[in-house]
Amino acid sequence: MTTEIKHPLSLRGLYQYHDVIGLLSAAGPGFSGPVSVVTGPDGNLWVANRANPNQPEAVRITRCTKDGDFIDHFGEWGEEPGQFIWVTSIAFSSQGELFLADENNHRITVFGPDNRFVRSFGGHGNSPGKFNRPSGLAFSSSGDLYVVDTLNHRVQVLTSHGEFKSQWGSFGDEEGQLNMPWGIALDLAGDIYVTDWRNDRVQKFNAFGEFSMAFGSSGDGEGQFNRPNGVAIDPEGDIYVCDWMNDRVQIFDRSGGFKDMLVGHSGMSKWGRTFLDANPDIERKLALASQNIAIKERFYRPISVHVDSEGKVFVADCYRHRIQIYQKLNST
């Protein structure tokens, strides 16, 4: 007899929990404070680990299949070229180079297809091409690199070699102004969405950086945010926003209308299962912790969201050291 597992649905039923990949680990299969998740040119998941400042060996990029099989990891903590300390996000260019934002070293570091260091650019400052704690990264279809320059409260547009092209944004809460922005994503039309972190809203700009619209306000109701960070747009134009301090991911239509909400439904991951099989005493203790069962399934500071071409939604569940995966059920 087989048991059919019915995975739970999202708030409005438009998404279904699919799987989880993760395990707290400083090396090998596992993550340590995952802050950014993307699909690489190889079709696999690439996950940036922020880790713990007192455990620098855990700062790394982990690569695994979307079924949760570990492939490899690379990266080295430090300030030398090719090293990084406070990673905030990663993104691939159309040439297959991996770009990494490091908000401690105030620079973008580029790795080639073989994961070797290629170049870096930036440096601390507020002049064009300089950064003050860069975070979100995204590429336009023409290959321009968009960098969220958090403490300069602006978005910079650069070539993939770091040459300055344009910028927009200044500190404030008016239209087009920003307060410690974090995430960035582009839709198929080339419009740009920026999570305006301390203004608790998402702003949309056209390709020239001109303000188009904004949605969201402070709070924990539908359509409200408590420090939004990761953002992604799926091929149908739906907007996914990590509502960080509300511990949820909200989904909006292209006009900013609320559509659905993910809160996390994690079960046990493949890597976690392997660990618990080898440590049954820990599994017994986990089972006894009756008051904490529900919260262990939920997101705990979701920080990055990525939607692939098959409608799978990958959420970096930062403090739980895992990627929770949902499947979009119906296109609208």
Next chain:
Amino acid sequence: MPGTDTPLLAHLLRRAGFGATFQELDQYSQVGYEAVVEDLLHPEQRPPIEEDVLERYYIDWKESRNIEGALTESVYRMNSYAGKRPLQEKIALFWHQVFATGLAKVLHEKTMLNQIDLFRQHGLGNFRDLLVHLAKDPAMIFWLDNNFNHKDALNENWGRELLELFSMGVGMDGRENYSEEDVKSAARAFTGWTIDDDNVASIPFGKTPWLFRYEPDQHDEGEKTFMGHTGNFNGEDIIDIIVKQPATARFLSRHLYNFFVADEPQIPAWQHTPPNDLEAIKVLENEYFRSGYDIKSMLRVLFNSDFFKSDQSRFAKVKSPAEVVVGTLHLLGDFKFPKRGIFDVALGCRYMGQDLLNPPSVEGWHTGEEWIDSGSLVERVNFVADQISDIRQPGVRSMVDALLNRTDELDPLSIIDGCLELLGHIKLHDKNKNHLVGEVRSMLDQRGSMAAGSLEDQHHAEKAILHTMKMIGSTREYQFA
């Protein structure tokens, strides 16, 4: 405000907080002493620190997986609140010292930090309520084995320490405060007070907070006799009886006096050694009962008392390592926004002999002169000297600029007096001051004074000021509060 005694305010801020910058003292001087006391007693009226920004950059803190992260977070928060809510942090440090709980056993950093938060939230409230919160605190339950305290298998650890170290003390005025039977009854009353999710590893998905859980089937429902009262007592009944005891008033009053006014003998000696200032202790005891066990009321009386304000109580207490580190950081104006490096600074407390979140035993740290030995003294002096002479620090820069802007001419005495004032109205012993005058004079190129308008002279004066502050940092008076 005319007539405001700024040196007295500086004394208050050293004791009720971690010291104050000269800009803060200027602001406090505008409102007067008693108003400042009220301000300190109501930290909830001041804005909290920006938790979102902390989490934004110290991304691991919410989970706090290791002791290094927990230590870093503790010192960062103390430093952040040193200017905003100084007494809230100071009282949390006080209770951490009294209700000493440590990571050496608890091994769950977030749970330890939650206990410190408990002290922030309730440390100025009602002592009865604080003890109830403490009895339900998962770190304390685990620390003193109350999770192993069952009706059929008694564990007396928590029950004993509640009486001995957390409320009444072994004895006072030469007599014992409770009996072994009272210890057993207290332990029985707390059977079934346990925790959820204890000792679960961080793998696979990180740690979750420990939570209090009451297990009725593990609770001893039998009749108990405690301090002359008999009944089917639960834990809160025991605490209700404890807080009514004169011994509790004495114990709490001595602790507050020892921490905020002047060093008392070490706690184990309290049964047979009377308080240094019995009259002051009586004043605090009376307020304890008058206010219904209200800690804030006791501190209001304490800070407004003559025994606190007196010249004799100033610079009469050895600063704890946390006071040295956080007080110095506060003067520097460093780490007002998250950045790397706070861990290295936080380690200073450990090197000076106060491993925060990890006291040597349930007795806490021995205070007063026991903070000082040859090794810790060197650490103290080196730490302060390194930090306080770093012109890149915004607080140091502002002190130097303030002094340079004060007068057209700088001579040794004006530099020294200026530095002493800017560092918190420190009053040096004549001998120490004379020594400093000689040192600074030799630095000033034997000219005795310099014109502040000349760039060369200004650079030289700046060096002299920094050197002076460095030397003041190594004086006895700076190391005392």
